[in-house]
Amino acid sequence: MLNLNNLKKLEWYRQETEANPYFAYAPCCGCVTFFKRKEGIIWYCTQDNARAYLSKECLRKMAEEYLQKEKKKHGSLDALFKDWETNVKLINSKIFTSVNKKELTNLSNKELLALNKELAEQSFVMWTKFFMDIFDLDAESLVEQELVEAKIVLKDDERKIMMTQEKMLNHQRAERDLLKIVNLIKSTDSAVNTFTYITSPSNLHRLKLYPAIEKALCEYQKNYFWIYNSWGVTKVAGVFEFVELIKQILAGPRNSTQEFEELNNFEKNINQQKKAIADKHKMSPWLKQMFHFFALLGFWRDERKMQVQLMNHYFEVLGREIAKRSRLDWNVLKLCDSRAIQEIPVPHKLIEESKTFFSEQYVIVWDKNKVVHLDKKECKQVIDIIEKSMQIGVKELRGIIACPGKAKGKVRIIIKSSEFNKMEKGDILVTPMTRPDYIPLMKKAAAIITDEGGITSHAAVISRELKVPCIIGTQVASKMLKDGMIVEVNANHGTIRILDDKSK
Numbered sequence: 001m002l003n004l005n006n007l008k009k010l011e012w013y014r015q016e017t018e019a020n021p022y023f024a025y026a027p028c029c030g031c032v033t034f035f036k037r038k039e040g041i042i043w044y045c046t047q048d049n050a051r052a053y054l055s056k057e058c059l060r061k062m063a064e065e066y067l068q069k070e071k072k073k074h075g076s077l078d079a080l081f082k083d084w085e086t087n088v089k090l091i092n093s094k095i096f097t098s099v100n101k102k103e104l105t106n107l108s109n110k111e112l113l114a115l116n117k118e119l120a121e122q123s124f125v126m127w128t129k130f131f132m133d134i135f136d137l138d139a140e141s142l143v144e145q146e147l148v149e150a151k152i153v154l155k156d157d158e159r160k161i162m163m164t165q166e167k168m169l170n171h172q173r174a175e176r177d178l179l180k181i182v183n184l185i186k187s188t189d190s191a192v193n194t195f196t197y198i199t200s201p202s203n204l205h206r207l208k209l210y211p212a213i214e215k216a217l218c219e220y221q222k223n224y225f226w227i228y229n230s231w232g233v234t235k236v237a238g239v240f241e242f243v244e245l246i247k248q249i250l251a252g253p254r255n256s257t258q259e260f261e262e263l264n265n266f267e268k269n270i271n272q273q274k275k276a277i278a279d280k281h282k283m284s285p286w287l288k289q290m291f292h293f294f295a296l297l298g299f300w301r302d303e304r305k306m307q308v309q310l311m312n313h314y315f316e317v318l319g320r321e322i323a324k325r326s327r328l329d330w331n332v333l334k335l336c337d338s339r340a341i342q343e344i345p346v347p348h349k350l351i352e353e354s355k356t357f358f359s360e361q362y363v364i365v366w367d368k369n370k371v372v373h374l375d376k377k378e379c380k381q382v383i384d385i386i387e388k389s390m391q392i393g394v395k396e397l398r399g400i401i402a403c404p405g406k407a408k409g410k411v412r413i414i415i416k417s418s419e420f421n422k423m424e425k426g427d428i429l430v431t432p433m434t435r436p437d438y439i440p441l442m443k444k445a446a447a448i449i450t451d452e453g454g455i456t457s458h459a460a461v462i463s464r465e466l467k468v469p470c471i472i473g474t475q476v477a478s479k480m481l482k483d484g485m486i487v488e489v490n491a492n493h494g495t496i497r498i499l500d501d502k503s504k
Contacts, residue, residue, distance in 0.1 A: 002038075002039075002365065002374070002378070002382060003039070004381060004382070004385060006039060007382060007385045007386060007389070008055075008385055008389055010039075010040055010055045010057065010389075011055070011056040012053050012054065012055065012056065012386050012389060012390050013053075013054045013055075013056050013058065013136065013137060013313075013452075013475070014051060014052065014053055014054075014386075014390065014451065014452065014475060015051060015052040015054070015113060015133065015432075015452050016049065016050070016052075016432040016433065016451065016452070017049070017051075017230070017231045017232070017432065017433060017435070018048065018049065018230065018231060018232035018233070018416045018417065019045070019050035019231035019232050020047065020231075020232060020334040020335065021045055021046075021047065021051060021334065021335055021336060021337055021338075021354065021358050022315060022319060022333065022334040022335070022336060022337070022338045023123075023231055023311075023312045023315055023334070023338075024045055024050040025045045025050075025338070025375070026048075026120055026121075026122065026123045026124040026127075026234070026337065026338060026339055026357075027126065027127045027308075027336045028042070028043040028044075028045045028050055028052075028127075029122055029124055029127075029364060029371045030124045030125065030126060030127025030128045031043055031052065031127045031128075031131060032131070032364050032365065032366050032371050032390070033124075033127075033128045033366070033371060034106050034127060034128050034130070034131050035058075035366065036366055036369075036467045037058065037130070037366055037444075038365060038366050038367050039055070040055025040057070041055065041058065041365070041366060041440060042053065042054075042363060042364070042365055042382065042386070043363075043364040043365075044362055044363055044364065044383070045358060045362055045364065046358050046359065046362045047335050047355070047358050047359060048232070049501060050231060052450070053383075053386050055367060056137055057117055059134045059135075059136070059137050059138070060137060060138050060211065062134045063134050063135045063137070063138050063139070063142065064138075065479065066134070066135075067142055067290070067293070068272055069217065070072075070175045070185065070289065070290070070293050071286060071290075074285070074286070074289045076427070077293050077296055077297070078296065080130050081296060081300055082301070084130060087129065088122075088125070088129060088307065089124070089303065089307060091122060092122060092126070092307055092314065093117075095118055095119055095122060095314070096314055097312060099115060099119075104140055104317070104321045105313060105321070106253075107321075108327065109344040111342075112318065112321060112322060112325075112328070112344065113322075113341065113342065113343070113344065115318055115340075116315075116318045116319070116322060116338065116341055117339070117342075119311065119314055119315060119318065119338070120137075120315075120337075120338035120339040120341075121339065122311075123311055123315075123338065124339070126304075126307065126311075127492070128299050130300075131191040131455075132297045132300055132301050132304075132456065133295075133301075133454075134342035135297055135454050135456055136452065136453055136454030136457060136473065137454060137473070138454070139294060139297075139454045139455045139456055140400060140401075140454070140455050143159075143163070143290070143291075143294065144480065146286075146287060147287075150283070150287055152281050152287070154277070154281070156404055158277050160403075160464055161270065161273050161274060161277060162274055162277055162278075162291040162295075163291065163294055163295060163298070163455060164274075164298075164301045164464065165270075165295045165298045165299035165302070165461065166267065166270060166274070166292070166295050166296075166297055166299070167267055167430075168263070168266050168267060169299065169462075169465070170227075170236065170300045170302055170303075170305070170306050170436065171227075171436060171439055171462065171465075171469075172263055172266060172465065173183070174227060175259075176221055176256060176260060176262060176264055177223070177224075177261065177371075178220065178242065178245060178246065178249075179256045179260040180216070180260055181213065181216045181217060181220060181246060181251070181258055182246055182249050182250065182256045183260055183262075183465060184212065184213055185210075185213055185246065185250065186256070186277050186385040188210055188212070188213060191209075191210050191213060192250055194204075194206055194209060194210070195243065195246065195247055195250060196247070196299035198240075198243050198247070200240070200245065201239075201240040203239070204239060204240060204243070207239075214351065215288050215437065216487075217239050217242060217243070218464070220242055221237065221238065221239045221242060224237065224239050224242075225229055225311070225313075226306075226309045226310050226313050227436060227437075228301055228436075228437045229308075229309035229310075229312050229436075229437065230309070230312075230414065230417060230435050230436075230437050231308065231312070231435070232417060233417045234312050234313050234315075234316045236313070245380055248493045253401065262422075270376065274288075275290070278291075285460060294455070294456060297454040297456040298460075298461045301456060301457065301458065302458070302459075302461065305435065305436055305458065306436075309436060311399065315338060316330070319333055319334065319338070322341060322344060323346075325344050325345060326344055326345035327345065328345075328346060328347040328351070331350075332351060333346065335351065335354050335355055335358065336350060336351065337354065340354070357373075360375075360379065361373040361374065361375060361376060362379055363378070363379040363380060363382055363383065368401040368449070375417065390476065391476065392473060397470070397476070397477060397480060397481075397495070397496040397497075397498075398473060398493075398494050398495045398496065399449070399450075399471040399472055399473045399474035399475075399494055399496075400453075400454065400455065400458035400471065400472050400473040400494060401458075401460060401470075401471060401491055401492070401493075401494045402448075402453070402455060402457075402464065402470035402471065402472045403460070403463040403464045403466075403468060403469055403470040403491060404469065404487070404491050404492045405447070405467075405468070405469030405491050405492065406447075406469060406489065406490050406491065406492060407428065407447035407469050407487070407488075407489045407491075408446070408486065408487070408488045408499065409426050409427055409428040409446040409447065409486070409487070409489075410420055410424075410426075410427050410428060410483075410484055410485070410486060411427070411428050411430050411481045411482065411483060411484065411485040411486075411487055412427040412428065412429055412430065412483060413430050413431070413449055413478055413481065413482070413483050414423070414429060414438070414441060415431065415478065417437060420440075420441060422483070423441045423444055423445070424444065425444045426444070426445075426446045427444065427446065428446055428447050428448075428449060428487055428489060429441055429442060429444075429445040429447070429448045429449070430449045430450075430477050430478050430481050431448075431449075431451070431478060432450065432451040432452055432478050433448055433450055433451065433452045433453060433457070433458070433459065434448070434450060434453075434457075434458050434459040434462065435458060439462060442459075442462055442463065442466060442468060443468075445468055446468075446489075447468060447469040447470065447489035447491065448463050448467075448468055448469070448470040448471070448474075448480075449470075449471050449474060449476055449477045449489060449496060450471075450472045450473070450474065450477070451474055451475050451476065451478050451479075452472070452473060452475075453472035453473055454472065454473060455472075457472060459472050460472055460474050469489055470492035471489060471491050471494055471495075471496060472489055474496070477496065481491065481496075481498070482501075484485060485498055485500060485501055486498075486499040487499060
């Protein structure tokens with residue numbers, strides 16, 4: 001189906017994440033549908049992993065086209081984002097609310113299947129709208145090109161500010177709201193001391209001594225229960241987990257009042273700083289719009305991640321009920337395409353077919369105006385060719401500067417959430433890509449290295465917020481580096497140097 005010789009000639013960009021078919025297969029198909037290209041666009045979904053192999057030439061061309069469209073008509077990306085909010089975020093919210101309002105155990109099989117179908121179809125549609133990851137490779141060079149044409153030279157900190165999103169990201173909102181509760185506790189008589197005695201969920205009854213604090217914590221849990229979800233794992237964060245975070249802040253040296261004020265005034269301050277830099281360099285309306293364009297890409301990407309985290313929660317809520325009625329383990333049902341669940345009990349034949357399908361025909365491409373799968377033999381050939389070509393193309397370990405700085409430390413390769421406990425403070429975090437559930441690890445890291453991403457990616461945006469040296473888009477760091485290696489990360493130049501190659 002694919003021309004194997006042509007695959008060898010292309011330069012490839014890879015994305016990868018821990019995943020399962022129930023959560024990720026429909027989105028993979030949605031992405032292939034967005035591109036509608038046979039050559040150079042390949043998605044991959046197995047029982048525990050999802051990847052994209054994208055032609056760099058294709059991504060660069062599309063990124064330039066979207067930027068030129070914005071240049072000709074300012075606000076084009078804003079219009080796309082508004083459409084996404086209407087046709088994705090708003091519709092998602094309606095589905096989530098519908099699930100919340102229903103007592104699932106009282107639903108008929110038909111009603112339960114209808115809810116699951118609606119959610120599954122929406123998970124496909126969500127990824128057909130726009131794929132902002134096309135800017136991962138060349139955002140920095142596109143910005144530089146425009147600045148050179150305008151004869152403007154920005155300092156690193158000025159460029160960082162101009163690229164920063166103009167609205168708070170989800171992790172910033174979560175941190176601000178948590179600090180607000182911390183400050184409430186500090187201002188309430190004896191509350192700080194009481195919190196030290198809440199050592200397990202069974203001690204949460206102590207919160208009843210402080211109704212305002214208990215109410216604030218319950219509201220926080222309601223708003224952020226999804227924050228540790230990913231493509232592979234979902235987990236409802238409970239009140240006790242947030243109490244543990246609060247206790248760490250109370251016991252540490254952090255100035256919660258100052259941090260809260262900084263976050264609460266983030267949007268006003270960042271826009272003032274942007275205006276001051278733009279005025280200083282006498283930027284044209286287009287340059288100001290261009291920086292807004294890239295800032296919006298980063299914000300939109302964060303909003304998309306939140307929708308994924310929420311959607312996967314509701315998939316699990318519905319999926320567990322379907323599995324229960326089918327006398328199946330939820331972990332078995334997760335091996336199926338969520339859109340393929342059309343009857344209860346789910347036939348064992350579908351389970352077995354899904355296991356075979358996602359272990360043999362896992363490569364997804366576009367052909368003859370539809371999504372198709374390669375056969376078992378061609379799947380292996382295609383992936384082997386692409387992976388080999390990517391390894392051959394690597395001359396040195398380097399990437400894109402996301403946040404400048406230098407650091408030395410032990411490498412910690414983190415691929416799956418089950419590996420999070422390996423990470424210690426001062427380690428070098430190395431991973432294919434970061435997700436919101438990686439933020440606690442990123443806070444521990446002396447530096448961050450990713451295989452994927454551009455300057456609007458999650459790793460880039462969060463590392464800048466945390467001021468942690470970060471190099472992104474190395475493509476091969478998680479495969480070339482090994483746990484325990486001592487490396488020097490020079491994020492001023494985008495290079496990684498191995499100081500001690502003995503893995504431990």
